[in-house]
Amino acid sequence: MTSKLAKYLPASEWLKTYNTTSFKNDTVASLIFTIMVIPQSLAYAMLVGLPAITGLYASILPSILYSLFGTSRSLAVGPVALTSVMTASAILPFATAGSEHYVTIAILLTFMSGVFLLVLSLLKLGFLTNLLSHPVISGFISASALLIVIGQIKYLLGIESTGNTLLPLVHSLYDHVAEVNIPTLILSATAITALLIMRRYFALFLEKCGCSEQYVQLFGKSGPVLVVILTTFTVAWLSLDKVGVSIIGAVPSTPFGLNFQQLNWQLIKELLPSAVLISIVGFIGSVSVAQSFAAKRRQDIDPNQELVGLGLANIGSAACGAFPVTGGFSRTVLNVDCGSTSPMTGIISALFILLTLLFLTPLFYYLPKAILAAIISLSMLQLVSVADLKDLWRFSKKEASLLVITFSVVMVEGMETGLIVGVVLSILFFLWHTSHPHIAIVGRLPGTEHYRNVQRFAVETHPTILTVRIDENLFFANARVFEERLQYLVSQNREIKHLVLMCTAINMIDASALQSLEKIVDRLKDSGVKLHLSEVKGPIMDRLKDSTLIERLNGKIFISQHEAIKELEDK
Structure with a gap:
């Protein structure tokens, strides 16, 4: 009480x-x-x-x-x-x-x-x-x-x-x-x-x-x-x-x-x-x-x-x-x-x-x-x-x-108009940022189990394995961009047999992104490439279990990125 x-x-x-x-x-x-x-x-x-x-x-x-x-x-x-x-x-x-x-x-x-x-x-x-x-x-x-x-x-x-x-x-x-x-x-x-x-x-x-x-x-x-x-x-x-x-x-x-x-x-x-x-x-x-x-x-x-x-x-x-x-x-x-x-x-x-x-x-x-x-x-x-x-x-x-834009609009058009313009621009800025996610190809730091961007570090990679990390949630605003980017990366290397999607930064997947992932799976199958997922977070995994993605997936879901690379390299 x-x-x-x-x-x-x-x-x-x-x-x-x-x-x-x-x-x-x-x-x-x-x-x-x-x-x-x-x-x-x-x-x-x-x-x-x-x-x-x-x-x-x-x-x-x-x-x-x-x-x-x-x-x-x-x-x-x-x-x-x-x-x-x-x-x-x-x-x-x-x-x-x-x-x-x-x-x-x-x-x-x-x-x-x-x-x-x-x-x-x-x-x-x-x-x-x-x-x-x-x-x-x-x-x-x-x-x-x-x-x-x-x-x-x-x-x-x-x-x-x-x-x-x-x-x-x-x-x-x-x-x-x-x-x-x-x-x-x-x-x-x-x-x-x-x-x-x-x-x-x-x-x-x-x-x-x-x-x-x-x-x-x-x-x-x-x-x-x-x-x-x-x-x-x-x-x-x-x-x-x-x-x-x-x-x-x-x-x-x-x-x-x-x-x-x-x-x-x-x-x-x-x-x-x-x-x-x-x-x-x-x-x-x-x-x-x-x-x-x-x-x-x-x-x-x-x-x-x-x-x-x-x-x-x-x-x-x-x-x-x-x-x-x-x-x-x-x-x-x-x-x-x-x-x-x-x-x-x-x-x-x-x-x-x-x-x-x-x-x-x-x-x-x-x-x-x-x-x-x-x-x-x-x-x-x-x-x-x-x-x-x-x-x-x-x-x-x-x-x-x-x-500067918010300041100028407030000065010229008034406080309410300036505030509304500022909010709208903030939302548009956020949508632009999230619709252009940072997508990196990663490799293993020598002698460790850590994986970093190939453009920033001297890392080890395998010619038939491509690991991609997306540093953003997957949702309608970036699903299409993500789909096209993966397709481009695979098309640039004919030797690739396995594509590992590293999911460490993904905290949310909506219906549009799920549909894109399913399309990616189907296209990779046609190209003879297997799609694997690594380090998928619990809440995301719970949602994927209620979808058809796991059934259609031609690869595996790994707990860690290192486990995925180790198993695929052994094969």
Whole structure:
């Protein structure tokens, strides 16, 4: 009973050993984490196109639900830049940012994303996320991050601009560049400079001041918080909002609700592809972060239960009138650095954010949007990886090309199109690779029982025996190529009497490949050549026993390659 409860409610496992000391540590960590994460949450809500305060709504119930149902003890769930921008690009074709209809669609999209993740969990389909290869993910993240930065320039300059892709964004910025608000520009430049200086030197400054190592670790990354406080105070003191500096303004006293009158099945169908992509991208990013931190702490992550935790978190976000959430890297690093020891940190920090919403929201009135844009921009620039392209180019130029194509399509056509193109190209690349398997003629290394490629090693062969090794599974995509290759090799040597197929790398044979093997047997019979199999794996042998291949085989099936060569040479 206990194990079943732990499976469906992972919190029951860590709560058994939770004590007062852990609670005190997590409370301190949660307080520091809350203070630091508030500016980030407000900024990401702005990316979605919703009032900044919805970033705090998205940090309460989702965090609590994931802490109870997720399997990672380190992951911090909440607003994340990438899914926030994907959400905005998905909604903009249907409504104007900030309108009631826009809010309704955002909530609906969040709910759909949560339901989709739960469906994936029920069907055990988490493996579908493996369709996103590393080059695709890298190109997608770099391009998306760059688009986010370009999209924030309008807030940094205090101008209007539109567009979700490179050309419309640049064109719109160029058309409005003459309208730059000088106070906003000065504020943005000052904030960016201060953020860069604090990121590099603030921890060192605290050390020089004689602060303890623990204190430096806790507050060394609190630079953005100080910048937010100082700039907000400056705007209020100098009344910069009256000279064009855009501010957050009055905060709604209650969460936004869903307007059911604006919903219809046609809208749901049109939003479904976006909900699927947002869910998959969020899940992949979340699980990769969770697994990296779980490895450091020697903990286990259950991907299917992660789908449940993230699905419920998104449904909780929809219930709060917010937008899609997931586990973020920077958010999790901050959570760990603050001293989190368990998922209880997520629950306590959610309560602190709730208290902030109830009593401290008037303090956000003069918070300038330019500062949130500066925080987003500097955070996103760290995700643009040129080094990844260089490494891939050295390792595999084809995969590097896949990264470049994904990056280019995202920049020109948008995130969703770029991601779909990247996935399709990944699948085509995989099919091309598997349909052109490496087929090697092998021979025996002198004085050993090992067999290697004749083109790479000085090996012993026999004039009437040909041994071929295929380094790939046999299935419909490569069956015909394999058949033709064997036929060609046999036709090149009239002395061959025995063909040994070395099956060490074959883990799967489908119906098309089986049919090809049967054709090969028949053709070799006509040529006076016997086909033998060696080192066939157990699961493959079990399947072959249920076929007619073994009956039609004119050779033998050997346990090892050495046994096959030894017996055939003796004959």
